Structure formats: C-alpha cells, structure tokens
Amino acid sequence: xxxxxxxxxxxxxxxxxxxxxxxxxxxxxxxxxxxxxxxxxxxxxxxxxxxxxxxxxxxxxxxxxxxxxxxxxxxxxxxxxxxxxxxxxxxxxxxxxxxxxxxxxxxxxxxxxxxxxxxx
Amino acid sequence: xxxxxxxxxxxxxxxxxxxxxxxxxxxxxxxxxxxxxxxxxxxxxxxxxxxxxxxxxxxxxxxxxxxxxxxxxxxxxxxxxxxxxxxxxxxxxxxxxxxxxxxxxxxxx
Numbered sequence: 001x002x003x004x005x006x007x008x009x010x011x012x013x014x015x016x017x018x019x020x021x022x023x024x025x026x027x028x029x030x031x032x033x034x035x036x037x038x039x040x041x042x043x044x045x046x047x048x049x050x051x052x053x054x055x056x057x058x059x060x061x062x063x064x065x066x067x068x069x070x071x072x073x074x075x076x077x078x079x080x081x082x083x084x085x086x087x088x089x090x091x092x093x094x095x096x097x098x099x100x101x102x103x104x105x106x107x108x109x110x111x112x113x114x115x116x117x118x119x120x
Numbered sequence: 121x122x123x124x125x126x127x128x129x130x131x132x133x134x135x136x137x138x139x140x141x142x143x144x145x146x147x148x149x150x151x152x153x154x155x156x157x158x159x160x161x162x163x164x165x166x167x168x169x170x171x172x173x174x175x176x177x178x179x180x181x182x183x184x185x186x187x188x189x190x191x192x193x194x195x196x197x198x199x200x201x202x203x204x205x206x207x208x209x210x211x212x213x214x215x216x217x218x219x220x221x222x223x224x225x226x227x228x229x
Contacts, residue, residue: 035219037166037221044209044221044222044223044224045158045160045166045209045211045221045224046221047211047218047219047220047221049218050218050219061216061217061218062218063218097165097166103171104213105152105154105156105171105172105213105219106154106156106168106171106172106211107156107158107166107168107211107219108168108177110165110166110167111165112165113165
C-alpha cells in the first residue's frame with residue numbers, strides 16, 4: 001500500500017517561507033512522479049505542480065499562481081518530495097496534499113494533507 | 121476561477137442515476153483522453169474513481185462510469201447510494217504539461 005505523509009504545515013506571516021516534506025513508502029520512489037495539490041478552506045482542489053522521476057528528466061512544472069515562488073524537489077535517498085514555498089500570501093492558505101501520480105496524467109494516491117495558514 | 125467548469129451541485133434519490141459534467145477547452149479535455157475524476161468526503165483526502173476518461177481503478181464500484189464528447193467530460197453514478205454523497209472533481213492534462221481541476225460538484229443523495 002502506498003503511503004504519503006506530509007509535515008511542516010503551520011501558521012506563518014505574509015512574505016514568509018515554509019518547507020513541506022512528504023515521506024513516501026510502498027513504491028519504488030526513484031521511479032515515481034510526484035505532485036502537490038492544495039485546497040483552500042471550503043474551496044476546491046488546485047494543482048500546484050509536479051516533479052518527474054530522475055529517469056523522466058527530474059524536472060518540475062508549476063501552476064501559474066505559484067510559479068517563481070514555489071519549488072518542488074526530491075531526495076530519492078530519503079524517499080522524500082519537498083515543497084519549498086516562499087513569498088507566501090494569504091491566498092496560499094489551505095490544506096496541502098502530497099500525491100503520487102501512477103501515470104504522468106493521473107493521481108493514484110494522496111497523503112492526509114497538512115494545513116498552511118498565512119495570516120498576519 | 122477554475123480551468124474546468126462543473127455544476128456546483130447535483131442531487132438524486134437512492135437508486136437513481138446522476139451525471140456530472142466537466143467542460144473544458146480544446147487545450148485540455150478536448151485535446152487528450154486524460155480526464156480523471158476524484159471523490160472527496162468531508163474532512164478526507166480525495167480518492168480516484170475514474171482515470172483516462174472511462175477507466176475504473178480496481179476496487180471502485182462499477183456504478184461509476186465516465187465518458188467524453190468534444191470538450192466536455194462526464195461522470196455518471198448509477199444506483200445512487202447514501203455513501204456516494206460527496207464532492208466530485210474532474211481533472212485534465214493540458215497542453216501546458218500541467219493538470220487542471222474543475223471547481224467541484226457537491227452530490228447530495
């Protein structure tokens with residue numbers, strides 16, 4: 001069974017940075033394509049970005065609202081994918097889900113989510 | 121504003137069938153057969169119920185089915201059961217090599 005465990009959420013001020021690691025088990029992590037999805041309070045799902053496996057180029061792509069502020073990276077030795085967020089805004093508030101993409105175009109598994117609140 | 125357009129809510133009685141639409145463009149839904157659907161119960165993480173327009177993952181009830189016509193994809197749930205009450209989201213791969221979600225549809229049974 002694939003398990004994804006996010007951590008690192010909390011209350012931060014506008015302009016701050018925050019790092020969200022996600023530890024993954026139950027699959028061959030080095031071959032996995034991973035993505036992050038967020039959900040504002042009472043809102044819908046929003047795709048943030050994806051990082052390919054090293055074999056797939058190891059590159060990352062991002063949604064327009066976070067491009068230039070968020071960076072997705074991976075540490076295959078620790079089975080961990082990381083979302084580094086900077087210049088945070090109030091509209092970045094929400095639950096952040098780490099996800100495993102079983103293929104390049106669908107999300108097969110989700111973590112339980114970690115709550116990020118950006119407020120002064 | 122979401123990239124894909126879904127109705128805010130739908131409702132049905134136990135045993136009935138409902139269909140949720142997901143309208144996109146020729147740059148996403150209309151371009152690729154890479155539409156997936158996710159079910160989310162309150163306070164829970166989403167769960168994949170349909171992938172690649174009409175494929176049902178192992179363990180998902182055969183009451184769930186998906187289809188696509190032009191720029192619009194659809195999720196149909198037949199024989200509605202109380203446990204189907206949830207939020208449903210469509211998602212499509214796009215020409216920008218990104219994923220786009222719909223705004224979500226609340227199903228009331």
